[in-house]
Amino acid sequence: MLVTGNDSNNMNDDKLHEECGVFGVLYKDPAHNAVPTTYFGLLSLQHRGQESAGIALTTSDNNGTRIECRKGMGLVGEVFAHGHFLEDLKGSAAIGHVRYSTAGASIIENAQPFVSRFKLGSIAVAHNGTLTNADVVRSLMEDSGIAFASSSDSEVIINLIARNYKKGLEKALGDTIKFIKGSYALLVLTEDALVGARDPSGIRPLCLGRIPGKTKDDTDAYLLTSESCAIDAVGGEFIRDIEPGEMIIIREGEVLSFTFSEKTPRAVCAFEYVYFARPDSHIDGQDVYEARLKAGEILGKEAGVAADLVIGVPDSGVPAAIGYGRATGTPFGLGIVKSKYVGRTFIAPEQASRERAVSVKHNVIRSEVQGKRVVVIDDSIVRGTTSRRLVSILRAAGAKEVHFRVSSPPVRFPCYFGIDTPHRKDLISNLNSENELCKSLGADSLAFISVGGLLQSMGSQVNEPGPGCGHCLGCFTGEYPIPVHGEE
Numbered sequence: 001m002l003v004t005g006n007d008s009n010n011m012n013d014d015k016l017h018e019e020c021g022v023f024g025v026l027y028k029d030p031a032h033n034a035v036p037t038t039y040f041g042l043l044s045l046q047h048r049g050q051e052s053a054g055i056a057l058t059t060s061d062n063n064g065t066r067i068e069c070r071k072g073m074g075l076v077g078e079v080f081a082h083g084h085f086l087e088d089l090k091g092s093a094a095i096g097h098v099r100y101s102t103a104g105a106s107i108i109e110n111a112q113p114f115v116s117r118f119k120l121g122s123i124a125v126a127h128n129g130t131l132t133n134a135d136v137v138r139s140l141m142e143d144s145g146i147a148f149a150s151s152s153d154s155e156v157i158i159n160l161i162a163r164n165y166k167k168g169l170e171k172a173l174g175d176t177i178k179f180i181k182g183s184y185a186l187l188v189l190t191e192d193a194l195v196g197a198r199d200p201s202g203i204r205p206l207c208l209g210r211i212p213g214k215t216k217d218d219t220d221a222y223l224l225t226s227e228s229c230a231i232d233a234v235g236g237e238f239i240r241d242i243e244p245g246e247m248i249i250i251r252e253g254e255v256l257s258f259t260f261s262e263k264t265p266r267a268v269c270a271f272e273y274v275y276f277a278r279p280d281s282h283i284d285g286q287d288v289y290e291a292r293l294k295a296g297e298i299l300g301k302e303a304g305v306a307a308d309l310v311i312g313v314p315d316s317g318v319p320a321a322i323g324y325g326r327a328t329g330t331p332f333g334l335g336i337v338k339s340k341y342v343g344r345t346f347i348a349p350e351q352a353s354r355e356r357a358v359s360v361k362h363n364v365i366r367s368e369v370q371g372k373r374v375v376v377i378d379d380s381i382v383r384g385t386t387s388r389r390l391v392s393i394l395r396a397a398g399a400k401e402v403h404f405r406v407s408s409p410p411v412r413f414p415c416y417f418g419i420d421t422p423h424r425k426d427l428i429s430n431l432n433s434e435n436e437l438c439k440s441l442g443a444d445s446l447a448f449i450s451v452g453g454l455l456q457s458m459g460s461q462v463n464e465p466g467p468g469c470g471h472c473l474g475c476f477t478g479e480y481p482i483p484v485h486g487e488e
C-alpha cells in the first residue's frame, strides 16, 4: 500500500523528535553564580528541545533561602535574550531545561523546570522522558485533592516528591521513584542539594561531570546533564554516566550514590546514537560520532551498490555517508546543503507552500551530483516526505541514478518513552514493503541497515534485540523494555 505521508503541515515533522534536555550545576562556593553556567549548558543542549527553556536556582537573601525560576517559550537565546531574566538571578546551584513537547501541549504552563513551594521548603524538577503511568498517578492524586497547573506528566513527579518531603529528601525521592514507571533522566534542586536519577532501564541518558578548581584535584562544582557535550561547553570534565536505576545526591561538596531499583537490563534509546544526541557526545561509553560512522560502514557492507558518489543528508546522515564511502570505496562528497535557520514551528498551510518549505530546508550542489550515480544516506525515514523530495531534487540536478540508504532500520512502531512519533498510520515503513517504499520515493534502490547491524554499530556485544542487547529498539521491533499498555 502506498501512502503519501503528506498530512503533516510541519516541515520538520519528518523526523522523530527528542523531548527534552536537562542541565544542573552546584558550586561549592556559595558566592559563585550558577546561572551563566546553566545558560551555556542549555545552549549546548538546544538540539534536544526548541519550544521552551527555563532555569531554576537556589538563592539566598535576608528573607532566607528559596528557589526562583524563570522560563519562557522559544529557544534558550530568545527566552534569556540580552541577559533578560538573567541579570537579576544569582545563586550557587541551578537546574535548567529545554523542551520539545510530546506529553502535554506546547504552552508556557508545561515549560520546565517546575517549582513547588511548601511548608518545609521548596524544590524544582527538570525531567527528560515520559511516564507510562502518569495518567493513573495523576488521577489518584486528583482524587486525594491535589490540583495540577499543567498537563505535563513531569508535574506528577514534583507533586509526589512534595507530598513525601516530610520523610526527608532521600526517602521522598526513593518513594517517588518507586511509584513512577517509564523513562526519566531527572534533576531535582532543593535548597541545599542537587539530585539526579536515571530510570531503571537507562532509556534516557544522564551523566556526571565537574568543573575543576585551582589545582587538578580540586573541584569547584559538580554537573549533571543529558549529554557530555554540555560538560565540554562549560569547561568541565566528564566523570561518568549515571547508571540505570541510580540516584546521585550532591550536597556540601560530596557526591553520594544510591541504587533504587532491582537490577534491570540496560536499554538506552538506540535513536540517541542514530539522530538525537550531538555527535561530540558519548553515551554509556559509546562515542556517538563513532557509532554513526560505523553504522555507515555496516550499511555499506550489507547493502553497497556500484556508484560514483556517496552523500549524506545533513546533519546526522553525514558521518554514516563517510563510513559507507570507506567500506565500499565510493568517493564521499557534500551534495546536499541544509539551511540551519529554518525554524521547526514553520507552518505551511497549502501543499504548494509545504513543498516550497522543504526546498528551503535542503538544496543540492548541482556540480557535485550531475551525471553521477549517487548514493544518498539519511539517518531515518519516518513519514517519507523529505526522502521523496530529496530524490526528486537530486534527479532535477542531473543525478543519473539515486540509491537511497538508511542508517537505521525501518521505523514501524510508536515510541512511549519521551520521543514524539507520528501516528502509526503515518509511519511510512509500517504500511509499505521496502519495494513499495522505494517506488514511492522514486529511488533506483532502497535499503536500511539491519537491526543486528545497528546494534553492532553501537558497540553491543549481542546482535539480536532483547534484554541482553543494552538498547531499546522499540520503534523498530515493537518490543519495548517496559511493558506498554495496549502494546503487550
Ligand code: SF4
Pocket: 016, 203, 269, 270, 271, 272, 414, 415, 416, 417, 418, 419, 472, 473, 474, 475, 476
Ligand atoms: S522506542 Fe525506544 S529506541 Fe525508539 S525512540 Fe523510543 S526509546 Fe528510542
